[in-house]
Amino acid sequence: xxxxxxxxxxxNEFIHEQNQAAVAAIYPxxxxxxxxxxxxxxxxxxxxxxxxxxxxxxxxxxxxxxxRTDVLLWWGHAAHDRVGDQVVDRVQQAVLxxxxxxxxxxGHGSKIFRRLLGTGCMLRWREAGERERLWIVxxxxxxxxxxxxxxxxxxxxxxxxxFFDIPPPEEVIFISWFAGGEVFRSGCxxxxxxxxLFYFRPGHETFPIYHDAQVQRVLANAVMWAAxxxxxxxPAARQVVDPPERLTER
Ligand code: ZN
Numbered sequence: 001x002x003x004x005x006x007x008x009x010x011x012n013e014f015i016h017e018q019n020q021a022a023v024a025a026i027y028p029x030x031x032x033x034x035x036x037x038x039x040x041x042x043x044x045x046x047x048x049x050x051x052x053x054x055x056x057x058x059x060x061x062x063x064x065x066x067x068r069t070d071v072l073l074w075w076g077h078a079a080h081d082r083v084g085d086q087v088v089d090r091v092q093q094a095v096l097x098x099x100x101x102x103x104x105x106x107g108h109g110s111k112i113f114r115r116l117l118g119t120g121c122m123l124r125w126r127e128a129g130e131r132e133r134l135w136i137v138x139x140x141x142x143x144x145x146x147x148x149x150x151x152x153x154x155x156x157x158x159x160x161x162x163f164f165d166i167p168p169p170e171e172v173i174f175i176s177w178f179a180g181g182e183v184f185r186s187g188c189x190x191x192x193x194x195x196x197l198f199y200f201r202p203g204h205e206t207f208p209i210y211h212d213a214q215v216q217r218v219l220a221n222a223v224m225w226a227a228x229x230x231x232x233x234x235p236a237a238r239q240v241v242d243p244p245e246r247l248t249e250r
Contacts, residue, residue: 006047006227009069010035011061013076013083014053016205023205031075031203031210038216039223047223054079061087066094071226073219074113075203077106088112096193096235100226102219105203108164113199116192117166123184124161130179132157132202134186138173142225143187143198143218152214158204160184166199176201187218193235196226 012032016023027034032051039049052060054076066072072091076083088111095101095116103113108121135151136144161182167190174187186201200218202209209215 005045006043006223007068007070008039008047008049008073008223009061009065009071010039010049010051010073011059011075012051012053013079014055015078020205026206026208027210031205034210035073035075035219038210039220042216042220043223054082059083059087061091063090066090066099069094069099070228071100071102071223073102073104073223074107074110075104076110077205080110083111085111088115092116095195095197098194098228100223100228101195101197102222102226103197103199105201105209108160108166108199116197117190119167120165123164124159124182126159126161126180127204127206128159128180129156129207130159131155132159132179133177134174134202135177136173137175138171141171141173143173143189143221145221146217147214154202154207154209154212154215156207157202157209158207160186160201169199174201194228196228198222198226 010032012030014030014032017027017030032053036049036051039047052065091112092115103110107113108123114121132154133151136147159178159180159182161184164185166188169185169188169190171189172185172187173189176184176186184201188199190197200222202215
């Protein structure tokens, strides 16, 4: 890890907050601004936090911006299809080259998540405002640094249930139980190229999930975990090569 601050971009499609009064009441400046404030409070000088939205040119994710992003957070729901394929290509390449990516809640259906994982990424769901208990099943993982309880709870959430159509994760950090009985792999990591991915389930727009101190702490930890390290990635090229050692014929 270097001494220079981690450069974070929080991306939000920013639609529900502009057309649903109930969501605007919880996130008057948009989910991205609430996420950004939480990260600034917790990470201080360790990170520089910027935001980007769907409505900006190139969705705020130009090549220049991605070059200056170490970790990208992604919140989308209503407008996955409106994200341009060229931007998806660009984000994918950035991840392969080492950029960290945190995909939040309904971002499971985003083009970028499905592209990187290669499966349908769908799940079962219900909006009943039920209780969610997120069991910590990898207590030594840096993403749960500072959590001393065996689980954390959210009083009102949208339910996501298994089967969650993802490839087997590299690590599972949280398994959720819902009051209605379902379970879900709520915190999963993957690696693609040199990039680290973390999927984190909580975050439905009609509940104040991103104001929750525990959720903010998980995301701040995840930013630190996902930050790139080491040399940049070079994709393997198909090539005929000479051996590094002399081959002797027998
Ligand atoms: Zn939702």
